[in-house]
Amino acid sequence: MILYILLIWIATGAAIGFTLLFWIIRSETRYAPRKADCLILLGARVTSHTFLYRKQKTLQLYKRGIAQNIIATGGKGKREPLAESVSAVHYLLRHGVPYPRIRFEQKSGSTWENLLHARRIMRQNGWETAVIVTTGYHLSRAMCVAKKLYVSASGAAALAYSPEKWYHRFREVIGIVYYFLRRRI
Numbered sequence: 001m002i003l004y005i006l007l008i009w010i011a012t013g014a015a016i017g018f019t020l021l022f023w024i025i026r027s028e029t030r031y032a033p034r035k036a037d038c039l040i041l042l043g044a045r046v047t048s049h050t051f052l053y054r055k056q057k058t059l060q061l062y063k064r065g066i067a068q069n070i071i072a073t074g075g076k077g078k079r080e081p082l083a084e085s086v087s088a089v090h091y092l093l094r095h096g097v098p099y100p101r102i103r104f105e106q107k108s109g110s111t112w113e114n115l116l117h118a119r120r121i122m123r124q125n126g127w128e129t130a131v132i133v134t135t136g137y138h139l140s141r142a143m144c145v146a147k148k149l150y151v152s153a154s155g156a157a158a159l160a161y162s163p164e165k166w167y168h169r170f171r172e173v174i175g176i177v178y179y180f181l182r183r184r185i
Contacts, residue, residue, distance in 0.1 A: 020173045027140035031155030037127035038103075039067045040118045040153070042111065042134040042142060043074015043084030049161035050135055050168075051084065055091045057158035058133045062097060066131055066156075070097065071121050072104040073114035111138070111175075112184050115145050128152060135160050137169045141176050144185035 041058045044051035062070060070092060074084025085104040092102055103125065105117040115132075122130060129152045134142050136157035146153045160168065179185045 016177075017173050020176050027136070027143075031139055031143065031157065033061055033066050033131040033156040034129075034154040035065075036067045036129040036131045036154065038069040038071050038122060038125075038130050039156075040115070040130045040132045041070060041072045041085075041088050042114050042132065042138070043072070043088070043108065044135070045077060046080045046082065046084055046087045050158075050164070051087070053158040053161070054133055054135060055088055057156055058088075059092060059095050059097070061131060061133065061156055062092075062101075068101060069125070069127065070102050071118045071130075072102065073108050073118055075106050075109050075113075077109070111142055111145055112179070115142070115149050115151060119149050119151050122151070130154075131156050133158060135168070137165065137172050141172060141179060141185065144176075145179065148185055 039058050039061055041054055044054060058070060061067065072085040072088035072092070074088070076083040083106040085106050089102055089104050093099060103121045105121065108114045108117050118130070122128070130146075132139070132142050132146060132153050133156045137160060139155045139157050143153065143155050176185065
């Protein structure tokens with residue numbers, strides 16, 4: 001009887017996990033950026049391809065005129081030379097974005113905190129709409145967090161570094177379950 005119940009739990013967990021994985025993969029191409037007051041660049045490990053692709057996507061959207069302002073998010077992680085947001089600011093300035101168009105915060109260490117601080121910056125500047133820029137596999141959770149925090153946003157998926165893509169997709173399944181249990185989505 002106990003083995004039967006254990007098998008049911010395992011099967012249910014696997015079904016939920018694969019459903020979430022399918023949702024994540026589908027979300028990678030589901031969102032399209034709409035004209036907004038600002039772009040919210042979600043941080044990632046400073047030296048990663050992931051973060052480079054997010055910065056490139058943000059710059060591309062800015063140059064296309066999707067938004068006139070950028071909020072860079074992300075604190076300083078362990079073994080990182082500087083805060084994620086500071087790295088993003090340096091990148092954006094080097095590529096021609098005027099400093100008055102950039103806002104940033106250096107305290108966040110999670111998607112929830114990224115968007116919580118971005119919401120505060122939006123309110124301080126009177127901005128009502130945003131485009132969240134992150135990697136495709138991360139976009140579904142980021143959009144759910146934005147909705148929970150009452151941030152009016154569309155999404156834009158940056159490229160994902162291929163060798164890491166499946167690892168991060170499976171990691172997102174865990175992240176979604178964790179955020180659901182913590183009532184953050």
